[in-house]
Amino acid sequence: MKNIYIKRGEIMPGDLEKIQAILNNLKPSEKKIAQYILKNPEEISDLTIAELAKRCGTSEASVVRFCKTLGYKGYQDLKIKVSADLAVKSKKIQGLVSVDDDVDAIITKVSKNNMLAVENTMDVLDRAEVAKAAQALMKAKKIDFYGVGASGIVAQDAMHKFMRINKACTAYTDTHMQLTSAANLSPEDVAVGISYSGQTMDTVDALRLAKNAGATTICITKFGHSPITEVADIKLFVTSSEALFRSGAMASRIAQLNVIDILFTLVACQKYDDIIKYLENTSEAVAPRKY
Amino acid sequence: MKNIYIKRGEIMPGDLEKIQAILNNLKPSEKKIAQYILKNPEEISDLTIAELAKRCGTSEASVVRFCKTLGYKGYQDLKIKVSADLAVKSKKIQGLVSVDDDVDAIITKVSKNNMLAVENTMDVLDRAEVAKAAQALMKAKKIDFYGVGASGIVAQDAMHKFMRINKACTAYTDTHMQLTSAANLSPEDVAVGISYSGQTMDTVDALRLAKNAGATTICITKFGHSPITEVADIKLFVTSSEALFRSGAMASRIAQLNVIDILFTLVACQKYDDIIKYLENTSEAVAPRKY
DNA sequence: ATGTCTTATGAAATAAAATTACAAAAAATT
DNA sequence: AATTTTTTGTAATTTTATTTCATAAGACAT
Numbered sequence: 001m002k003n004i005y006i007k008r009g010e011i012m013p014g015d016l017e018k019i020q021a022i023l024n025n026l027k028p029s030e031k032k033i034a035q036y037i038l039k040n041p042e043e044i045s046d047l048t049i050a051e052l053a054k055r056c057g058t059s060e061a062s063v064v065r066f067c068k069t070l071g072y073k074g075y076q077d078l079k080i081k082v083s084a085d086l087a088v089k090s091k092k093i094q095g096l097v098s099v100d101d102d103v104d105a106i107i108t109k110v111s112k113n114n115m116l117a118v119e120n121t122m123d124v125l126d127r128a129e130v131a132k133a134a135q136a137l138m139k140a141k142k143i144d145f146y147g148v149g150a151s152g153i154v155a156q157d158a159m160h161k162f163m164r165i166n167k168a169c170t171a172y173t174d175t176h177m178q179l180t181s182a183a184n185l186s187p188e189d190v191a192v193g194i195s196y197s198g199q200t201m202d203t204v205d206a207l208r209l210a211k212n213a214g215a216t217t218i219c220i221t222k223f224g225h226s227p228i229t230e231v232a233d234i235k236l237f238v239t240s241s242e243a244l245f246r247s248g249a250m251a252s253r254i255a256q257l258n259v260i261d262i263l264f265t266l267v268a269c270q271k272y273d274d275i276i277k278y279l280e281n282t283s284e285a286v287a288p289r290k291y
Numbered sequence: 292m293k294n295i296y297i298k299r300g301e302i303m304p305g306d307l308e309k310i311q312a313i314l315n316n317l318k319p320s321e322k323k324i325a326q327y328i329l330k331n332p333e334e335i336s337d338l339t340i341a342e343l344a345k346r347c348g349t350s351e352a353s354v355v356r357f358c359k360t361l362g363y364k365g366y367q368d369l370k371i372k373v374s375a376d377l378a379v380k381s382k383k384i385q386g387l388v389s390v391d392d393d394v395d396a397i398i399t400k401v402s403k404n405n406m407l408a409v410e411n412t413m414d415v416l417d418r419a420e421v422a423k424a425a426q427a428l429m430k431a432k433k434i435d436f437y438g439v440g441a442s443g444i445v446a447q448d449a450m451h452k453f454m455r456i457n458k459a460c461t462a463y464t465d466t467h468m469q470l471t472s473a474a475n476l477s478p479e480d481v482a483v484g485i486s487y488s489g490q491t492m493d494t495v496d497a498l499r500l501a502k503n504a505g506a507t508t509i510c511i512t513k514f515g516h517s518p519i520t521e522v523a524d525i526k527l528f529v530t531s532s533e534a535l536f537r538s539g540a541m542a543s544r545i546a547q548l549n550v551i552d553i554l555f556t557l558v559a560c561q562k563y564d565d566i567i568k569y570l571e572n573t574s575e576a577v578a579p580r581k582y
Numbered sequence: 583a584t585g586t587c588t589t590a591t592g593a594a595a596t597a598a599a600a601t602t603a604c605a606a607a608a609a610a611t612t
Numbered sequence: 613a614a615t616t617t618t619t620t621g622t623a624a625t626t627t628t629a630t631t632t633c634a635t636a637a638g639a640c641a642t
Contacts, residue, residue, distance in 0.1 A: 028590080
């Protein structure tokens with residue numbers, strides 16, 4: 001699991017991370033340049049080689065050598081790549097919400113936080129586990145979704161989605177109902193437990209019961225080890241800083257919904273011909289309720 | 292409303308949009324350059340002035356003039372800015388899901404689509420309307436959230452959030468209950484109607500009834516005019532391509548949830564001292580249900 | 583410690599690229 | 613048709629990047 005994350009991180013690191021990574025393999029003069037760029041990345045788009053060399057207390061030749069060492073064609077190339085990397089990154093930064101932020105600041109910060117939750121989840125999701133989960137859901141005779149509180153809403157959303165493609169599924173947000181249904185599952189069924197903390201008793205208990213009943217169990221929870229991962233055959237992890245505001249679930253449920261979307265899309269794609277029909281049917285079904 | 296969108300678009304357009312915008316005010320030779328760049332933006336980071344001039348069938352001097360006309364310091368500057376703009380944009384591009392996409396492709400496409408929905412909504416949201424909505428919610432004696440189907444889930448999420456800060460609120464996903472509650476609202480109350488299409492009869496009817504009862508009405512719907520905007524005092528718009536897969540609501544509900552997050556955060560910030568206490572209380576309340 | 587070898591570095595030369603100045607051509611105006 | 617204005621490209625100039633090469637610093641052996 002953890003590998004995947006690190007692996008993906010190594011496949012596509014930003015240019016600045018690349019510089020950071022080889023910092024200690026550099027010659028002294030090149031190291032000075034690397035450090036200066038890491039410290040003032042926004043400056044370099046305006047600096048000429050001569051200016052940069054001067055600010056680093058080194059020579060123009062060393063700057064060029066530094067660029068080549070890093071695998072760039074030259075200084076121009078480095079300049080362009082670092083600026084582009086920075087532009088991409090700056091689109092993402094969002095500070096914590098502070099009490100005296102104005103409306104625009106809050107719109108921006110909350111939105112970026114939500115975007116980041118989706119993006120991080122996209123990076124951290126284990127492709128193999130996702131494939132396994134989709135496979136299980138596709139084959140499932142019936143699907144149970146368990147979740148309480150904010151995760152209960154995700155469970156309901158999942159039910160709503162899978163119902164549209166004619167999957168026998170139910171979202172249980174009531175503890176007793178969760179347990180009752182879980183106890184009656186069969187090995188052909190799938191149970192999905194949703195809990196950001198991974199510690200919600202009700203959901204964990206229901207999922208354990210489902211596992212004991214022989215059903216395939218899937219969890220959607222935050223990255224790392226927790227009670228729910230112990231009772232899940234397939235583990236799907238989301239990430240989210242959750243630090244934006246002290247509110248139970250802000251970005252985390254958006255990350256969870258993103259996982260639901262992914263699973264739904266995968267299942268839908270694999271049975272496309274049948275499913276497109278179901279989608280049309282359900283669309284028509286609600287049409288008379290529209291102006 | 293529409294203004295804001297266009298206005299914001301003009302405040303921070305990408306570099307390529309800027310070129311597109313003045314295309315017709317350019318001299319013939321500069322226009323050739325603009326068109327070439329718009330057609331092959333990814334090339335220009337590798338082209339020298341001389342090469343670009345040749346490919347456009349014009350002169351080096353014209354390229355420089357073109358850069359200056361656009362407000363750049365020179366060709367280098369343009370090169371860096373366009374490359375950066377492109378890098379930001381390429382992070383966002385996500386094609387339609389195709390039936391034979393592999394797991395990784397689907398994870399990426401679905402996630403990017405969701406991120407884009409949040410981002411576009413962030414851009415399109417009218418700051419003044421959001422402020423008015425937050426103000427109304429803060430003052431509200433009680434809040435009703437109406438929504439059916441996928442939007443019903445958003446309504447429930449909203450209720451869950453505002454309950455945590457001790458707001459009297461209820462989410463109604465049952466048509467009859469919506470109407471019943473709406474009929475009994477007072478001018479001190481607020482009703483929030485959620486419908487992506489803006490055409491959902493049940494939700495529109497309930498919101499109309501609420502308005503007639505004297506309550507302040509807020510809608511969360513897709514950008515543009517629709518039945519629901521006619522019965523809403525305050526209009527909050529989300530955008531979402533929705534074209535990723537033929538499924539009622541994919542990204543749109545994430546955009547809607549983002550709006551809920553924004554409203555919640557605004558209300559929470561304005562009454563921070565009280566609210567932090569409520570949040571702690573509710574956190575403690577569910578703690579015994581955790582492992 | 584001294585000399586030899588290796589590596590790292592910067593000054594200066596060179597090459598490349600961008601910018602500017604200017605004159606020719608094209609278009610517009612009289 | 614002549615004149616003015618605008619547009620454009622060529623060539624000169626300047627700026628910037630790259631390479632070369634000599635020297636300095638450090639490592640290692642004697």
